[in-house]
Amino acid sequence: MEKEVLIFGHKNPDTDSITSSMVMENLERELGNKNAKAVRTGDVNKETQFVLNYLDMEAPELIGNINDNQEVILVDHNDAAQSADNIEHAKVLKVIDHHAVNFTISSPLYYRAEPVGCTATVLYELYNEKRIEITNKIATLMLSAIASDTLVLKSPTTTEVDKNAVRMLEKIAGLDLTKYGVDMLKAGTDISDFTPEQVINIDSKLFEQSNKKFRIAQVNTADLDSIFKNQSYFEQAINNDIQKENLDFYVFAATDIINSNSKIISLGNDAPVVEKAFGVSVDNHTAMLENVVSRKKQMLPPILDALNNNINL
Numbered sequence: 001m002e003k004e005v006l007i008f009g010h011k012n013p014d015t016d017s018i019t020s021s022m023v024m025e026n027l028e029r030e031l032g033n034k035n036a037k038a039v040r041t042g043d044v045n046k047e048t049q050f051v052l053n054y055l056d057m058e059a060p061e062l063i064g065n066i067n068d069n070q071e072v073i074l075v076d077h078n079d080a081a082q083s084a085d086n087i088e089h090a091k092v093l094k095v096i097d098h099h100a101v102n103f104t105i106s107s108p109l110y111y112r113a114e115p116v117g118c119t120a121t122v123l124y125e126l127y128n129e130k131r132i133e134i135t136n137k138i139a140t141l142m143l144s145a146i147a148s149d150t151l152v153l154k155s156p157t158t159t160e161v162d163k164n165a166v167r168m169l170e171k172i173a174g175l176d177l178t179k180y181g182v183d184m185l186k187a188g189t190d191i192s193d194f195t196p197e198q199v200i201n202i203d204s205k206l207f208e209q210s211n212k213k214f215r216i217a218q219v220n221t222a223d224l225d226s227i228f229k230n231q232s233y234f235e236q237a238i239n240n241d242i243q244k245e246n247l248d249f250y251v252f253a254a255t256d257i258i259n260s261n262s263k264i265i266s267l268g269n270d271a272p273v274v275e276k277a278f279g280v281s282v283d284n285h286t287a288m289l290e291n292v293v294s295r296k297k298q299m300l301p302p303i304l305d306a307l308n309n310n311i312n313l
Helices: 015-031 046-055 120-132 136-149 162-175 177-188 196-200 224-228 231-245 273-276 297-310
Strands: 006-009 036-040 072-075 091-097 108-111 203-210 211-221 251-254 261-267 285-287
Touching: 006 015, 015 036, 015 046, 015 072, 015 120, 015 136, 015 273, 036 162, 046 177, 046 261, 072 162, 072 285, 091 162, 108 120, 120 136, 120 203, 136 177, 177 261, 196 211, 203 297, 211 224, 211 285, 224 231, 224 251, 231 251, 231 261, 251 273, 251 297, 273 285
Parallel strands: 006 036, 006 072, 072 091, 091 108, 211 251
Antiparallel strands: 203 211, 251 261, 261 285
16 A cells, blocks of 8 residues: 655644645545645644534644655645654655745755745646646635635735635635635634633744744734733743743734734844834834734744844844
């Protein structure tokens, strides 16, 4: 029996990571790779569970460490720091992504990354190029990913390619993205039964740049006050992670999906980088970032620029 080819997204997976893994499994199987298997590297969040419940589908299997020489396909990421444990000893066959390239490998592979709002948009193009039928369920999985990553096409990461994909996928899925997407996003904002540790890890990514190691975590909300009334508890959880992972700083962003702003908590020895990066004043470890909703396009780049320019922290 041939070995399984595991398909997965980044740690602390969001809706794009989970659904794109499932979509990629379907595409691979349609192309003849019957051993393709979607898996996940972390828990399913409430937003993604809304999608799975809507489609009456099960979440992919949760995996831990990757075995040596395991054949894998990466979606929605290409950075080893954000991938499954032991990924450096796996055999990466393909990468399908929409993030900046931060990937080194010694063997040839298929690599497809585009500057679009969502990995699912790239997959939509692949289905069309390969002339593979997009079913109702696959279309809904793709739409869900695009709605999540682009905040229902309102994020600055949204491109015309994403919008064109949505128009076609809405017809196949029989959905209105605005109504369905808003319901999905709201489902993901319910953190009433989460611990502070769970909240900051709903969507947290690790980065390393200019000899600095840091995390940017993000959670969507329809009410910023409901988040920040528990600020002290979040700060305790963040400081625990800083100490455990030896981080230089940590940025936790609560993004208001109604007003398209983000309020952040910035902690750590190099937390002042936030003031330099965004031109804001941090008061009580917090700052409001007006019209900022995208970690990929609006939060990470200015922080990297500040670090690369050797700003005196």
